[in-house]
């Protein structure tokens with residue numbers, strides 16, 4: 238279980254995250270939504286121990302999160318990879334780091350599910366499209382069966398059909414393997430369809446948090462309502478409301 242207990246994070250003189258608390262159990266999905274600059278990526282960085290906490294504590298099963306080797310899908314797909322290495326090398330890195338054997342069957346299944354032709358992996362990051370790089374980032378995150386995966390806008394560079402296939406693959410693997418998923422997304426339709434809970438982050442604080450379906454039918458705050466209305470206007474919630 239991921240336990241985020243009363244954390245704050247300061248950047249310069251301001252708190253960009255304030256008094257955030259939640260838990261996320263294995264096999265469960267929490268979607269974090271909220272406007273640009275609200276602190277979503279900072280929350281992921283905090284969970285990974287990449288920024289200092291000015292208050293509070295974050296643990297996985299009562300130990301520091303790094304012990305569980307959490308995986309990250311970064312928001313900027315191409316800069317997520319070392320430009321000097323082939324993508325194959327980067328994708329295999331979590332296996333090397335964990336001294337785990339590679340499983341060719343799993344690699345093939347992930348590549349098929351993500352619609353990645355294996356020879357793409359022989360290229361360098363600058364030689365693939367942004368959407369391909371995004372899916373290769375998901376491949377790298379999932380290759381070593383991590384217990385906790387942090388996704389920062391994992392579908393943002395994909396067309397609608399590929400988004401749907403990719404979301405299904407992530408959900409299928411999660412059902413089989415039971416990893417906990419924290420997914421930052423601007424896509425409320427995706428959050429409503431795939432997350433158990435939705436947390437709305439506003440100016441560094443959780444404005445509201447609860448079961449995903451409750452948020453779609455009856456947001457509790459004015460800001461939540463604004464977000465939901467905007468998603469409806471874009472047609473993103475038609476299928477789930």
Ligand SMILES: Nc1ncnc2c1ncn2[C@@H]1O[C@H](COP(=O)(O)OP(=O)(O)OP(=O)(O)O)[C@@H](O)[C@H]1O
Nearest residue numbers: 248249253271272273274275276277278279280312
């Ligand atoms: N290295 C940094 N130094 C100072 N301030 C920072 C730094 N990184 C982020 N911030 C600030 O922290 C706040 C939260 O940023 P963050 O990247 O977490 O937002 P976000 O919710 O992920 O936004 P987006 O949806 O645009 O990705 C913003 O006001 C941002 O300007």
Ligand SMILES: [Mg+2]
Nearest residue numbers: 277278279312
């Ligand atoms: Mg961000």
